[in-house]
Amino acid sequence: MKSKLNQLYQSLEAEHKPKISLSLHFYDTKIRVRTNSENLNTTLKGYFKRFVSGSNDFDIDIIALETEVPPLDYEFTVKQPDPGKTKIKESYADDNQWRIVKKVLTGMVFMFDGSNNLAIGPCIENANQVVNFINNRFIEHKLKKDFLLFHSAAVSLGSRGIAISGFSGMGKSTLALEMMGRGMTFVSNDRLMVNNTSDGLFMYGVAKYPRINPGTIVNNADLIHIISESERAAFEQMKPDELWQVEQKYDVFIDDIYGDEKFTISSPMEILIVLNWKRIEKPLNIDEIDISERMDLYPAFMKTPGLFFHTNDGKVPDISNERYKAVLQNCRVFELTGGVNFNRAANYFVDLVRNGG
Secondary structure (H helix, E strand, O other): OOOHHHHHHHHHHHHHOOOEEEEEEEOOEEEEEEEOOHHHHHHHHHHOHHHEOOOOOOOEEEEEEEOOOOOOOOOOEEOOOOOOOOOOOEEEEEEOOEEEEEEOOOOOEEEEOOOOEEEEEOOOOOHHHHHHHHHHHHHHHHHOOOOEEEOOEEEEEOOEEEEEEEOOOOOHHHHHHHHHOOOOEEEEOOOEEEEEEOOEEEEEOOOOOOEEOHHHHHOOOOOHHHOOHHHHHHHHOOOHHHHHOOOOOEEOOHHHHHOOOOEOOEEEOOEEEEEOOEOOOOOEEEEEEOHHHOHHHHHHOEOOOOOOOOOOOOOOOOOOHHHHHHHOOOOEEEEEEEEOOHHHHHHHHHHHHHOOO
16 A cells, blocks of 8 residues: 555645756766755755766656645654764654654655655755755665665775774764875765675765864864864864864865865775774874774774665664674774874875885
């Protein structure tokens, strides 16, 4: 029996006529985004400029409607905040093959059933959530092809890719951007889909720019112009520990800072770095490890799919330790302990891949 959401989806599409179309190409996946808003299309086109395509075919079809959300007669379940967080941001409901996710703070609603994907509400005001929805559709597409989700940033040099994982607040994005300043190419900020392929271990990132704190900016000459002179002066007066606790995010538009062709979305994966260091006055230790014997580090890179992954058949992806262990069996893994030292870590790993180590 079809869900009443099928009828709602069809009626909204017919009423709002999303004829403005944007085609995106995420490596081997083509995405069509249709909307009724020229402003939203322009915003998305600017954000995804590196991945805009002229293709008319697509693997994933997404509609984003700038309009009021119709009444949804469902009992929604609140998603509890992630560990360390307190703010409730989402609730959800399932109906046959459909899932509805409602953003508590913005009123945005997302509906998807494996084939149809709809964002509805104040999309222009919350374009960042539409960007995330597009990337989440890509993530689901890859996970359904047996890829594993990693909580990692990533960079590459030619065909040599480095994934960077770490426990909360360890500085994945900061280290990735330090490597960018030494000639690396950006692959992903926070999510990777990884699997063994016929060509070896391969990783896909998401088309999302890094969002960084002031502590990263004032310690990286490539990024300092992102903030104003007054902000810079205020941040530089803070003590280091205080500065790193400031939760004020800034987007890093890779092409504007590092030049064209410095943001890819895929790469072979040779190395996984696990950040397990601390902000203490001690030397940095870089040790190559056997990850199969270090189950204590798996939480640093394992990631559950979350609310935006939903299967029609109810099958849950295998996200066991053993699955991650199998995927990483031919990957070099390094653990960084001791004191935080982004400069030394960046030099070490850039030299390693550049010199064929």
